[in-house]
Amino acid sequence: xxxxxLIRGAPAQxxxxxxxxxxxHESELQSLRPQRIDDYIGQREVVDSLKIAIQAAVFRGEPLxxxxxxxxxxxxxxxxxxxxxxxMGGRLTVTSGPALEKGGDLIGILTHLEEGDILFIDEIHxxxxxxxxxxxxxxxxxxxxxxxxxxxxxxSHRYRLNRxxxxxxxxxxxxxxxxxxxxxxxxxxxxxxxxxxLVDIIKRSASILDISxxxxxxxxxxxRSRGTPRIVNRLLKRVRDFAQVxxxxxxxxxxxxxxxxxxxxxxxxxxxxxxxxxxxIIDYYHGxxxxxxxxxxxxxxxADTLVDVVEPFLLKIGLVMRTSSGRKASEAAYRHLxxxxxEKLF
Ligand code: ADE
Numbered sequence: 001x002x003x004x005x006l007i008r009g010a011p012a013q014x015x016x017x018x019x020x021x022x023x024x025h026e027s028e029l030q031s032l033r034p035q036r037i038d039d040y041i042g043q044r045e046v047v048d049s050l051k052i053a054i055q056a057a058v059f060r061g062e063p064l065x066x067x068x069x070x071x072x073x074x075x076x077x078x079x080x081x082x083x084x085x086x087x088m089g090g091r092l093t094v095t096s097g098p099a100l101e102k103g104g105d106l107i108g109i110l111t112h113l114e115e116g117d118i119l120f121i122d123e124i125h126x127x128x129x130x131x132x133x134x135x136x137x138x139x140x141x142x143x144x145x146x147x148x149x150x151x152x153x154x155x156s157h158r159y160r161l162n163r164x165x166x167x168x169x170x171x172x173x174x175x176x177x178x179x180x181x182x183x184x185x186x187x188x189x190x191x192x193x194x195x196x197x198l199v200d201i202i203k204r205s206a207s208i209l210d211i212s213x214x215x216x217x218x219x220x221x222x223x224r225s226r227g228t229p230r231i232v233n234r235l236l237k238r239v240r241d242f243a244q245v246x247x248x249x250x251x252x253x254x255x256x257x258x259x260x261x262x263x264x265x266x267x268x269x270x271x272x273x274x275x276x277x278x279x280x281i282i283d284y285y286h287g288x289x290x291x292x293x294x295x296x297x298x299x300x301x302x303a304d305t306l307v308d309v310v311e312p313f314l315l316k317i318g319l320v321m322r323t324s325s326g327r328k329a330s331e332a333a334y335r336h337l338x339x340x341x342x343e344k345l346f
Contacts, residue, residue, distance in 0.1 A: 032205045032233050033079045037087055041204065042197035042229075043076060046188045050080070053186055054087050063116050064088055065185025066139055066166040068124075070173035072312040074230030075190040077169035081120040084167060090116040097126030103134045110138050115162040124168035125175040132180055139166055139183040171308040192227025192316055195219065201229050202236055211240050213251040220256050224269035226313045231269075238263055268317065268336060273301070277310050278319060278337060281329045289326030 034040045037054070040047055050067075057064040064084060069077040085092035093109060100106050100121075113119060121127070127135070137143045142161045147154055168184065170176060181187070193201070202218045205211075213221075213236075221239065225232035242259035243251045264272045280298050281288045296303035311327075314320040319333040331341050 032208055033082065034204075035083065035086055037083050039204075040076070040079070040083060041200045042193045043190055046080075046190060049186065049188065050084070054084065058088070063090075063163045064118075064165045066168070066183060067186040067188070068168045068170070068173075068176075068181070068184040069188055069190055070170045071190035072192070072228070073171055073309060074228040075192070076229060077190060078120070078122065081118065081167040081169070084165070085118040085120075088116060088118065088165070090114075090118050090165070092118045092120060094120045094122070096122040097124050097131075100127055100131045103130050106131050106134050106138075107144055110134075110144055110161055110164075111159065113162050113164040115164075117162070117164045118167055119164055120167045120169070122169045123171070124180075125170045125172045132177065135166075136179060136183065192313065193229060194227075195222045198222035198225055198227070198229070198232050201232055205233050205236055209237075209240065211236065211243075211251065212249065213239075217251045217253055217256045220253060221260075224260055224265055224267065226269045227316065228313075235260065235263065235265065268319075269313075270336075273299075274310055274314060275337065277306060278314070278329055278333045281320070281327060282334065282337070282339060287334075288328035289323050290328075291326045295327065 037047060037051055046069075053067075054064055067080075067084065069080060071077065081094075082092060091114065093113065095109060100109075109119065134144055137145055137158075138161060142163050144159050144161060146157045146159060148157065149155060166184075173181075173189075199215075199218045199222045202213065202221055206213045206218075217239075221232060221235055225235055239251055239256055239259040242262070243249050243255050246258070247255050260266075266275070270278075276299055277295065280295050281290055284290075284298055285294070292303050292306060296306055299306070311320065311322075314333075315322065317332075318330055319336060321328045321330055334341050
């Protein structure tokens with residue numbers, strides 16, 4: 001790292017649910033991920049606090065404290081877990097809350113961790129209570145407690161683990177129990193990216209993918225990517241396809257407009273699902289307030305998808321409001337969808 005962080009060990013090795021992933025099997029989207037913390041664009045405060053914590057842990061020769069990242073999908077939680085492993089020189093093991101069905105699933109993973117390894121648990125809010133309880137002593141004392149027999153014959157045996165770092169990620173920080181939350185030393189929210197940061201990400205990705213794109217096109221792509229690097233990189237590839245088939249390979253404004261129209265992405269970056277969500281509130285529920293379950297039933301979508309994926313950005317740009325009696329469409333939402341605000345009154 002440019003500001004003096006020492007890197008220990010070989011590049012991080014990844015283990016996904018017990019399977020080792022060699023670098024040359026990385027998908028193209030993964031290869032757009034920054035590998036080192038200095039290559040990471042945006043989330044300045046999060047990155048700065050991570051740099052300090054990593055540098056201090058390396059200096060002391062200790063594992064990094066457990067880290068929790070929370071925020072909407074696609075903002076870099078997984079990428080940061082990969083970066084932490086690489087910067088700390090440890091192996092990365094990846095799992096998720098729903099994949100850990102029984103306490104035994106987690107114990108199997110914990111007992112295979114080596115000193116300094118990183119364990120990444122995605123969707124950590126979806127772990128069961130039973131699994132979560134095995135995690136407490138593992139996080140606090142690097143130990144797991146096995147209980148044999150029941151009632152008055154119950155005996156417990158403590159098994160020591162190697163010291164590791166847990167990196168948890170969640171889209172729903174409010175669903176984490178207080179005891180789990182309190183065991184993380186670093187607790188950081190990832191917010192939507194500014195258009196300037198997204199332009200920088202587009203330029204970096206375009207150079208990796210050998211794509212030619214001018215500033216205006218990068219800016220219009222950035223403004224239509226819901227503040228989200230994962231979306232910006234996906235759309236960049238769709239626009240590249242369009243430029244190669246319909247143009248001379250060079251990306252210009254018209255190609256961006258045409259490619260995004262084909263993807264159903266509008267001027268504010270809303271997708272078909274975003275617009276259907278807003279139209280449901282307006283057309284079926286007179287603009288709200290309406291409960292999320294009612295919207296989900298009308299749309300035939302999971303309420304969790306709406307809460308995790310659709311709503312955060314619509315709330316951020318003020319198209320929807322969350323009140324104690326339910327969701328309401330704002331006047332800006334009426335205007336964006338081409339309704340007159342007069343219609344809202346009636
Ligand atoms: N690609 C995806 N997210 C990125 C980020 N935050 N910085 C640099 N490149 C990225």
